[in-house]
Amino acid sequence: MATAITTIEAENIGEARRDLGPLFVGTIFVGSFLLFLVQPMVARMALPRLGGAPAVWNSAMLVYQALLLGGYAYAHAIARLNVRVQSLVQLMVLAASALLLPLHLIGVTPSTTASPALWVPWLLLVSIGPLFFAVSAQAPLIQRWYAAATGGKDPYPLYAASNLGSFSGLLSYPLLVEPRLAIAQQTALWTGGYVLLVVLTLICAAVLPRAGLDTSDAGIVTEAPPTLKRRLWWILLAFVPSGLMLSTTTYLTTDIMAMPLIWVIPLSLYLLSFTLAFGEGRGVVISICRLSPVVVLTMGGISLQNASSAPLVGMMAELLLLFVVAVTLHSQMYASRPAPVHLTSFYLSMSIGGVLGGIFSGLIAPLLFDWTYEHPLLILLAGALVPQAYLFSASERLWQGGAGRRWAITIVYALVVAFIAWAAIRQPWPWLHKSGPMFGAAAIGIITLLCIGRRPPFLIGLAAMVLVFGGWDAIQRSLHTGERYRSYFGIYTIRDEGDVRTLAHGTTAHGMQRLTPGHQWDLTSYYTAYSGVGQAMSRLPAILGPNARVGAVGLGAGTLACYAQPGQDWRFFEIDPTVVHISRESGSFSFLSHCKPDAKIVLGDARLSLGDVPANSFDFLVLDAFSSDAIPMHLLTREAFGIYSRVVAPHGMLLVHISNRFLDLEPVVAEAAREGGWQAARYDDMIVSGSDNARYTASSNWILMTRDPEVLRRVITNPPTNGKWRPLRAEPGFTGWSDDYATILPLLKAFR
Known part of the structure; x- marks a missing residue:
């Protein structure tokens, strides 16, 4: 990446432009804060009309991701213009969107049989679409303006400030805004923040280079546009964390409560991962990336367990897995970022990946699968993408040698893992009864630690962990028609244990019936x-x-x-x-x-x-x-x-x-x-x-x-x-x- 500037152009920028960082950081922070404060706020406003199904939030998230993609596409489209012209266009968009203030939902109530999958997107798009679109374009635009105003300084660390603002906005709602303010006061607060954003944007526009610089990227040594392969890599790296974020949200909102305090936890961690991955301090990020295979291996298995007996353990495993995967993959994305001249293209690709991840988890998976198969599939994909480095010198020596030696070890390892997984699932010996999954997972986990650094055997071990911890049971139930159903509102599982048939939604029983003749209609549960x-x-x-x-x-x-x-x-x-x-x-x-x-x-x-x-x-x-x-x-x-x-x-x-x-x-x-x-x-x-x-x-x-x-x-x-x-x-x-x-x-x- 090349971001150097010529001596003459650096002198033209002048001493006065050296301290513009706080202005642009503050502007991008306020915009992102507002953007993600409005998400739980509007979802909260919509609850009385749309109901409290967990999938309502996932549908809302798809709308937000689509609007974010639209904002990034718009920022990319006007990137060819002089930054002065860009600022005028953006200010006009902000002014036009302000006509929808204060925030409110349109006065239409869905019919009782209306599908939330259609109603949620329509209601949100019409109610807040223009405002969300205008604010969402701020992050890439302000970074481009910062690079132009400072003569080519690296703008990417500003994205960390952007996501810190997003993270702060999300947490502020359930912890500070919602407990203290009524909806009318919340919308007034947001309106005041929007006015502040417009003022800050005006100030940023005023310090942009004047007519003497005829392109927004003057002074920046350019590089060739990113190749299609590179763009697809960015899309893939963004796809997995986005999909995991939504599948994790489904778990939390199903088993705790469908309301913003719970909804914002996975999204907050997802945004915080950007702050770390795009920040200037790299020590913590490097450590997280190095340990990411261990976390994916252990937490990926635990998170798939039926968490009815220990739901908080399952929740913590889900959140830790999401955070580590997001930091690791976003860090890889940051490491392959282009020069600022191609900044908007980079963020557009990232947004496309985010939308595709949301569509996969929120729309496609519920139609294709009768269980949350998207979650283990995303865990496996994360395992294929996280960086691999040997944890121990002994394991590095084990895998040294030619390709033939490595493949021979891999085959032997795969056979051992397959045997352990079979024993854990089938439990052929009495001493394995009830403890089979824990025993099998522990054994597979220990020997797979020696494989970290080699991706094929690591993926074999990860797949075995997924099968032992719920995956095999899920497949068997899917093969038996009538035992599991999936709808927009959740997953229902019918289980027969002895003379009892149980209907479970998520991890909670919603009814049971005795199968013994003469007792079928006894009142139970x-x-x-x-x-x-x-x-x-x-x-x-x-x-x-x-x-x-x-x-x-x-x-x-x-x-x-x-x-x-x-x-x-x-x-x-x-x-x-x-x-x-x-x-x-x-x-x-x-x-x-x-x-x-x-x-x-x-x-x-x-x-x-x-x-x-x-x-x-x-x-x-x-x-x-x-x-x-x-x-x-x-x-x-x-x-x-x-x-x-x-x-x-x-x-x-x-x-x-x-x-x-x-x-x-x-x-x-x-x-x-x-x-x-x-x-x-x-x-x-x-x-x-x-x-x-x-x-x-x-x-x-x-x-x-x-x-x-x-x-x-x-x-x-x-x-x-x-x-x-x-x-x-x-x-x-x-x-x-x-x-x-x-x-x-x-x-x-x-x-x-």
């Missing part, structure tokens, strides 16, 4: 007679009569249908057609077909569907809409409870399922009850370990709400010995959730 819903359902006929109107938000395996009594009218609200197929049409579960075959099922987001229901339509409404282990946040806001209050009859009941491994949701419901004038009590059931029915049941937490104190009294009187009702616990200083304001920070169990 969270829905036994000793659960909160069981206690309320058993008293429903006596309190509200034999013809009660029952609504249930969330269908699952259809277990609740077996509480139906003759004369009752039942209606289920389910967002995912795949769940309807599993519970009613696939033949895997028979609760619905046997217990309440005439139950109505309303497809679409429950909040939107209930908004169209007439007032006082239900005597009993159950809120059990989980996304794996979490209730989508938009179903627990003040506005959502206002809808429930309208559709539930004055003497009716609302029952909310709040079981969650990570969040204490009681304060949210308690505040909604206080604001809405509900009488409420919480029920916690206790599973007796070792009892005959323990394997068919699961502990759960429910909150019963009604506006009639007498109804509440009649339900909570005389609970069973393995469960108890108690008043809701008030949380001092807690602010209830609304469409305009919500935060989960005070609810995290880890900090309570």
Whole structure:
């Protein structure tokens, strides 16, 4: 790369241009800060309309990546112009986009059956597309202007400042902005930041070279344009981290909660990787790159485990893997960067790779695969791209010699690894039972460490780790039709263990059915007679009569249908057609077909569907809409409870399922009850370990709400010995959730 300048041109630049770094760094920082502050902000604004499915964020990310690509393409297109002309064009684009301020979503609500895969892109493109496009072009343009204004100084370190701004914007939203400001205040803050950005851009334009320099790259020794092979290399290096970021996001938002605090973690690490990779200090980056094969080998396997028993371990493995892969591959991209004259071409290629990675993980993979095969495929591709260097002198000596010796060692190694993997998966000896995967992974990992430095055997070991840690089991389930389904809303797995068939979404069971004749329709899982819903359902006929109107938000395996009594009218609200197929049409579960075959099922987001229901339509409404282990946040806001209050009859009941491994949701419901004038009590059931029915049941937490104190009294009187009702616990200083304001920070169990 050549960035030297001639002596005469350096003198023409002048002493005054030596201290322009802070101005351009500040401008690029503010632009990137705004760009990534707006992402979770707009996603948060869209939740009440689009629902809380984890894939909604992935769809939003695809829109952001596409707009970013558009901004980079626009910056590349005007790169041929004099930098003065570039600045005028960009200022006009910023001014035109400002007509859309303050930030807001267009006033259109999707129908209850509208596909989020179509609605999310359309809504975001129309609402914030021009603003996002204008700001996204700032990073490459400001770097080009910096090179011109300083006479050819290397502009690439400014990209580290750009991504530091992006990282700061993302973290600021869930930690500072969302907990303290309502949506209207957030948009006002963003508008002020946009005005500051325009002012800084004006100042940058004012210090650009004047008419004496007839091209933006005067003073810079040029190099030949990047070859197609080099551009494809950049695209590939950008493709893998982008795809991994989205597949990691899917895991986190499925098993914790679909809201910006969780969404921003993978994206923040992804952006932080650019800051390190493009920064001037290289010591940390070199160390990360050297250790990257070890991290890919170990964390790549752990991250594929079923994390239901240790979800936080799986989460940390996922995040560490993503960060190390992103830093390593982005660092390789930085090492092959072109001269500043081809800067916009470099960033355009990088953006293309990012968009392709997003399309693969967010759009293509859900259509092609019934499991998250994109994740192990991306891990394997990362293993093929990370640099290889021997960790030990002994291993380097082992692989010394001619090609024949190296291939012979590789074949022997492959046979040993294949045998270990077979033993770990098949567990042919009793001492391997239950510990086979851990034993196999440990053995494969140890001997593969000796292969780091040689890519073919390393990839063999990595592939074996993937197979041992969940990959083989996933393939077997995919080969058996009817055991796994994948939709826009997640992955559903049907497992038979003994006389129990379980439906799992992500890592959380959403219903189980006994297969023993005579017990097929026993109430199981969270829905036994000793659960909160069981206690309320058993008293429903006596309190509200034999013809009660029952609504249930969330269908699952259809277990609740077996509480139906003759004369009752039942209606289920389910967002995912795949769940309807599993519970009613696939033949895997028979609760619905046997217990309440005439139950109505309303497809679409429950909040939107209930908004169209007439007032006082239900005597009993159950809120059990989980996304794996979490209730989508938009179903627990003040506005959502206002809808429930309208559709539930004055003497009716609302029952909310709040079981969650990570969040204490009681304060949210308690505040909604206080604001809405509900009488409420919480029920916690206790599973007796070792009892005959323990394997068919699961502990759960429910909150019963009604506006009639007498109804509440009649339900909570005389609970069973393995469960108890108690008043809701008030949380001092807690602010209830609304469409305009919500935060989960005070609810995290880890900090309570």
